[in-house]
Amino acid sequence: xxxxxxxxxxxxxxxxxxxxxxxxxxxxxxxxxxxxxxxxxxxxxxxxxxxxxxxxxxxxxxxxxxxxxxxxxxxxxxxxxxxxx
Numbered sequence: 001x002x003x004x005x006x007x008x009x010x011x012x013x014x015x016x017x018x019x020x021x022x023x024x025x026x027x028x029x030x031x032x033x034x035x036x037x038x039x040x041x042x043x044x045x046x047x048x049x050x051x052x053x054x055x056x057x058x059x060x061x062x063x064x065x066x067x068x069x070x071x072x073x074x075x076x077x078x079x080x081x082x083x084x085x
Contacts, residue, residue: 010016070076
């Protein structure tokens with residue numbers, strides 16, 4: 001029953017053209033929405049990457065500072081007396 005109803009509605013040539021045009025418009029709209037979502041995902045990934053780079057740079061600075069620290073109290077006193085701190 002439903003099939004005969006659909007066939008009856010799409011029988012005139014203008015109805016087929018309208019249906020084809022609607023499908024083209026729907027396809028383009030879905031493509032644009034997908035493109036937008038892909039752009040948003042790429043932006044979030046780039047933001048995460050930049051944050052990771054900043055975090056790694058800060059950790060590197062902390063490790064460098066820890067490598068240069070005085071090893072004992074005597075080393076600390078020597079550095080303070082020498083004006084290197």
